Amino acid sequence: MRVGDTWYRTIWVGDDGWSAQIIDQTELPNRFVMARLETLEQVAEAIRQMRVRGAPLIGVAAGFGIALALRRDPSDAGLQRAVALLAATRPTAVNLRWALDRFAQRLAPVPSAERAAEAQRLAVTMADEDVAACQSIAAAGETLLREAARTAGNGRPVNVLTHCNAGWLATVDWGTALAPIYRAHDAGVPLHVWVDETRPRNQGLLTAWELAQHGVPHTVVVDNAGGHLMRLGRVDLCLVGTDRVAINGDVANKIGTYLKALAAADNRIPFYVAAPSSSIDWSLETGESIPIEERRAEELGLPSEVAVANPAFDVTPARLVTGLVTERGVTSAGREGLLTLFPERRP
Amino acid sequence: MRVGDTWYRTIWVGDDGWSAQIIDQTELPNRFVMARLETLEQVAEAIRQMRVRGAPLIGVAAGFGIALALRRDPSDAGLQRAVALLAATRPTAVNLRWALDRFAQRLAPVPSAERAAEAQRLAVTMADEDVAACQSIAAAGETLLREAARTAGNGRPVNVLTHCNAGWLATVDWGTALAPIYRAHDAGVPLHVWVDETRPRNQGLLTAWELAQHGVPHTVVVDNAGGHLMRLGRVDLCLVGTDRVAINGDVANKIGTYLKALAAADNRIPFYVAAPSSSIDWSLETGESIPIEERRAEELGLPSEVAVANPAFDVTPARLVTGLVTERGVTSAGREGLLTLFPERRP
Numbered sequence: 001m002r003v004g005d006t007w008y009r010t011i012w013v014g015d016d017g018w019s020a021q022i023i024d025q026t027e028l029p030n031r032f033v034m035a036r037l038e039t040l041e042q043v044a045e046a047i048r049q050m051r052v053r054g055a056p057l058i059g060v061a062a063g064f065g066i067a068l069a070l071r072r073d074p075s076d077a078g079l080q081r082a083v084a085l086l087a088a089t090r091p092t093a094v095n096l097r098w099a100l101d102r103f104a105q106r107l108a109p110v111p112s113a114e115r116a117a118e119a120q121r122l123a124v125t126m127a128d129e130d131v132a133a134c135q136s137i138a139a140a141g142e143t144l145l146r147e148a149a150r151t152a153g154n155g156r157p158v159n160v161l162t163h164c165n166a167g168w169l170a171t172v173d174w175g176t177a178l179a180p181i182y183r184a185h186d187a188g189v190p191l192h193v194w195v196d197e198t199r200p201r202n203q204g205l206l207t208a209w210e211l212a213q214h215g216v217p218h219t220v221v222v223d224n225a226g227g228h229l230m231r232l233g234r235v236d237l238c239l240v241g242t243d244r245v246a247i248n249g250d251v252a253n254k255i256g257t258y259l260k261a262l263a264a265a266d267n268r269i270p271f272y273v274a275a276p277s278s279s280i281d282w283s284l285e286t287g288e289s290i291p292i293e294e295r296r297a298e299e300l301g302l303p304s305e306v307a308v309a310n311p312a313f314d315v316t317p318a319r320l321v322t323g324l325v326t327e328r329g330v331t332s333a334g335r336e337g338l339l340t341l342f343p344e345r346r347p
Numbered sequence: 348m349r350v351g352d353t354w355y356r357t358i359w360v361g362d363d364g365w366s367a368q369i370i371d372q373t374e375l376p377n378r379f380v381m382a383r384l385e386t387l388e389q390v391a392e393a394i395r396q397m398r399v400r401g402a403p404l405i406g407v408a409a410g411f412g413i414a415l416a417l418r419r420d421p422s423d424a425g426l427q428r429a430v431a432l433l434a435a436t437r438p439t440a441v442n443l444r445w446a447l448d449r450f451a452q453r454l455a456p457v458p459s460a461e462r463a464a465e466a467q468r469l470a471v472t473m474a475d476e477d478v479a480a481c482q483s484i485a486a487a488g489e490t491l492l493r494e495a496a497r498t499a500g501n502g503r504p505v506n507v508l509t510h511c512n513a514g515w516l517a518t519v520d521w522g523t524a525l526a527p528i529y530r531a532h533d534a535g536v537p538l539h540v541w542v543d544e545t546r547p548r549n550q551g552l553l554t555a556w557e558l559a560q561h562g563v564p565h566t567v568v569v570d571n572a573g574g575h576l577m578r579l580g581r582v583d584l585c586l587v588g589t590d591r592v593a594i595n596g597d598v599a600n601k602i603g604t605y606l607k608a609l610a611a612a613d614n615r616i617p618f619y620v621a622a623p624s625s626s627i628d629w630s631l632e633t634g635e636s637i638p639i640e641e642r643r644a645e646e647l648g649l650p651s652e653v654a655v656a657n658p659a660f661d662v663t664p665a666r667l668v669t670g671l672v673t674e675r676g677v678t679s680a681g682r683e684g685l686l687t688l689f690p691e692r693r694p
Contacts, residue, residue: 029650197647199546199569208653219654222546222647223570224603228639228661231605256571258578262609292575300544300569303376306555307566314575 001168001182003032003213009173010057011064011127013120018071020064024051025169029209040069040082047089047096050201054170055243055279056130059095062086063123066103070119074112079104091291092252092313093243094281099126127172133276134174136327141180141239142187144272144323144330148236149189157190157217159236161226164196164254165203166241166274167210176241176274178210180325185216193218194229198254200299200310223256227263238264238271239325245273245280249318249333250287255311261320270322273333277326280338282345287315348515348529350379350560356520357404358411358474360467365418367411371398372516376556387416387429394436394443397548401517402590402626403477406442409433410470413450417463426454426462438638439599439660440590441628446473474519480623481521483674488527488586488621489534491670491677495583495617496536504537504564506583508573511543511601512550513588513621514557523588523621525557527672532563540565541576545601547646547657570603574610585611585618586672592620592627596665596680597634602658608667617669620680624673627685629692634662 001008014021020037026049027033035051037043043065046052052061069082083100090096103122110118148158164170166177174182185191193211195218198204204220211218221229229235238260244252251257251273264271284290292315297308321333331337339346348355361368367384373396374380382398384390390412393399399408416429430447437443450469457465495505511517513524521529532538540558542565545551551567558565568576576582585607591599598604598620611618631637639662644655668680678684686693 197546199544199571205649205653212652217654219656220647220649221656221658222602224546224601224606224661225656225658227605227609228602228658229656231662254571255569255575258574259571259606259610262574262613263606266609300567302552302567305559306552307564309566309568309572309576311568311572311575314571315578 001173001210001214009127009131010169011052011061011172013124018120020061020068022046022052022061023169025053025206026051028169029205037064038068039072040065040085043068044085044089047086054165055093055095055241056171056176056276057169058090058093059099059278060123060127060130060172062096062099063103063119063126066100066107067116067119067123070116074115079107079115090293092293095278098278130172130276130278131174133278133327134171134176134179137176137274137276137325138174138179138183140329141272141274141325142184144237144325145180145184145189145191152236155190157192159192159194159234161194161229161235161238161260162196162207163240163257163260164198165206165210167207169206169210170241176276177239178207179274180239181216182214185214191216194226194235195220196223196226196256196260197221198256199223200301203254226260230263230267230269235269238269240273242273242275242279243313244284244290245275245324246284246287246290247282247335247338248286249321249324249335249337251275251316251318251321251333252287252290252292252313253316255314258314258316261316265320271320272323272325273321274325277328277342287317290315348520348557348561356474356478357516358399358408358519360471365467367408367415369393369399369408370516372400372553373398375516376552384411385415386419387412387432390415391432391436394433401512402440402442402588403518403523403623405437405440406446406625407470407474407477407519409443409446410450410466410473413447413454414463414466414470417466421459421462426451437640439640442625445625477519477623477625478521480625480674481518481523481526484523484621484623484672485521485526485530487676488619488672489531491584491619491672492527492531492536492538499583502537504539506539506541506581508541508576508582508585508607509543509554510587510604510607511545512553512557514554516553516557517588523623524586525554526621527586528563529561532561538563541573541582542567543570543573543603543607544568545603546570547648550601573607577610577614577616582616585616587620589620589622589626590660591631591637592622592671593631593634593637594629594682594685595633596668596671596682596684598622598663598665598668598680599634599637599639599660600663602661605661605663608663612667618667619670619672620668621672624675624689634664637662
């Protein structure tokens, strides 16, 4: 996406032909700076510290991490060590696990000498696939926004509420929840986005920064405000990302998503979740068993003598989700809806 | 309440016999400092800037403001001017309006020469009445906490979730939502309090500071976390304060309260609102017409180029409120419940 006059992705191969270049998201929105990752350990640190973040992006970043690891140690043991280290960085997003499994499978039969190069090719392919998936999500979601604009009528902007950042910064490009917004905005659909601040990490400021770069009207509110806005009729539609979708349609996403889904249901406002298939965990029957990352107390920024708990995600039950917006279209949040779009997953 | 070795109220008459002394809450929890208010304008500023805050306390503070105003201008015009200035400081809490109406009525027939002294007596009486009301709320609410402890069984602490600060800092002493917690804790009921951070003003840090001073176990969480904790079964009961209760039982309270009430209902967790009768607006049929204060964008602490909305309160519909804890006991959130406790209000 455009930053000033230049188009960026969130991760790419450096000019040297082998390092991974990223936008260091811990510096945003204050400073737009890039970082160069040269080792497995640097990639793992970048994921852990959220220099790269967002479920789709950390999957792809992990792929680049594998490629860098294999430059130093292309043995089976080296591959396994890299997979284990990266898998342990963040537990909730299934995209990470999904990407690592794919790398492990694809690279196992490849001779050591060719593994690093093959891993890099695979990482680049995965990045391109992510972009393509986000573009398809944009098209599917645009339909929903156009319908909402028709319902709003008279050119009144459609008010979309989003939580956390599921924009291009959370993916390789375009985003999941924000991709339809960018596409609809570019097509002239009048939109205004309510941006949840998203404590404790304030990813809402990333969303506001993205939307400002793209010229989409938006307003930041504290996480407490969304229910009130919905009661006042000032939200037409909620659209968020996800870190893991269970087969029954339960959705893990940034902590606080569940509260907004409850408010949407209470006010009969559609609540959509943008979910590339890399976020679907076909091994999980329900959201109950999704591991929820507990992050460091320091993220709240309080004096150390204050006792703090800091769960980073919550699970929104499928009954509160109006639909999943995937790269194959919009479907209901549940087994039948998912299997209709992904028939190859039918047992 | 105790701070270190000394017992404090949040407002009292200075040693000079006429100024109003307050704890400057904008300095907490970092610094415990007092401020001396000598004029009407200083009191209005203290309320507006939230040096004194909390619905019951700003009602009493306004009374002190009237007394100070009448020292300079005890005329009818002076009284009216003081009432108008204070009424305009904050729109949502009805306690302010309630206190000012009471002062205007009581002082109108008093000769000018005696008005300032009479106003001060009335302010001190109102402060004492607030303390008494909070103590009665403590007793009524303690029963609920004891029941929850019995349900929890085996000495497991009762997990109470609270939002904002409805502790002694929000009243003259003891608090509304926190008063039962202090009383039950002192009586040996095992308790643990989940404290919502309460963005944007972080009144949860006042709550954590109060609870720490009193030795009550507690954990601060971001406002996004409460729903997740409830889904995990880690909350037994919610208990919050209020700025205004409509006759139908709708409750205005700090922004975000509605979201927690939704989560409590979704998880069948009792949601109680501590409401002294000074918070009940007998003139309002429903919560729809409660004025919601929009505060300055700067409170979010974001760069000035970021568009921000900052509504300070929301309305929780009565259907989500398990009960109101008043100084006359616990009752259902609705006309019949309220009129049972306050039969003198029957039309």
